[in-house]
Amino acid sequence: MIYDIFLGYKLLKDASAAIALSKTEKEMYEIMGVPKDRLHIIPNCIDLREYQELSKNVRRGNFRNKYNISDDEKIILYVGRLHKSKGLRILLEAFRKLVKEYNVMNCKLVLVGPDDGYLSELTEYTKKWNIRNKVIVTGFVSSTEKIKAYMDADIFVTPKYSGFPMTFLEACFF
Numbered sequence: 001m002i003y004d005i006f007l008g009y010k011l012l013k014d015a016s017a018a019i020a021l022s023k024t025e026k027e028m029y030e031i032m033g034v035p036k037d038r039l040h041i042i043p044n045c046i047d048l049r050e051y052q053e054l055s056k057n058v059r060r061g062n063f064r065n066k067y068n069i070s071d072d073e074k075i076i077l078y079v080g081r082l083h084k085s086k087g088l089r090i091l092l093e094a095f096r097k098l099v100k101e102y103n104v105m106n107c108k109l110v111l112v113g114p115d116d117g118y119l120s121e122l123t124e125y126t127k128k129w130n131i132r133n134k135v136i137v138t139g140f141v142s143s144t145e146k147i148k149a150y151m152d153a154d155i156f157v158t159p160k161y162s163g164f165p166m167t168f169l170e171a172c173f174f
Contacts, residue, residue, distance in 0.1 A: 077153035087160025
């Protein structure tokens, strides 16, 4: 916030153009003083060739084997930073209900992504709600490992987001 106040706003106002990922982000830039005629919306995109190349040597089941997830278990997959702003507590609560209240036992919740200061709190929730054995946290993974996770997932979830996350596009590819 201090950076924005002393330098960020000025840089944006003086820029010859600013690119926003979404209408919401564009409106935020307008509030920050960027003239409308210098704002352009260019949504996220991915190079499909990169994913085709990476997935050539990946076979379904690789991720399941690595994390000892049986073929009859459903994988509910989240990909992203483990941060409070991502709505992961809501996701864990929903998963707890699925397992404990609806007695859906043949599933695993897999959280793929680096810890951004929230892992210890998430771990406490899994202990408190007695779902620790149903939740797998991989931490940061390589692009190839991420593709393996997408390929083996049954459901992809993102509880909270802004803009249009790259993970939406990646998940659609697989």
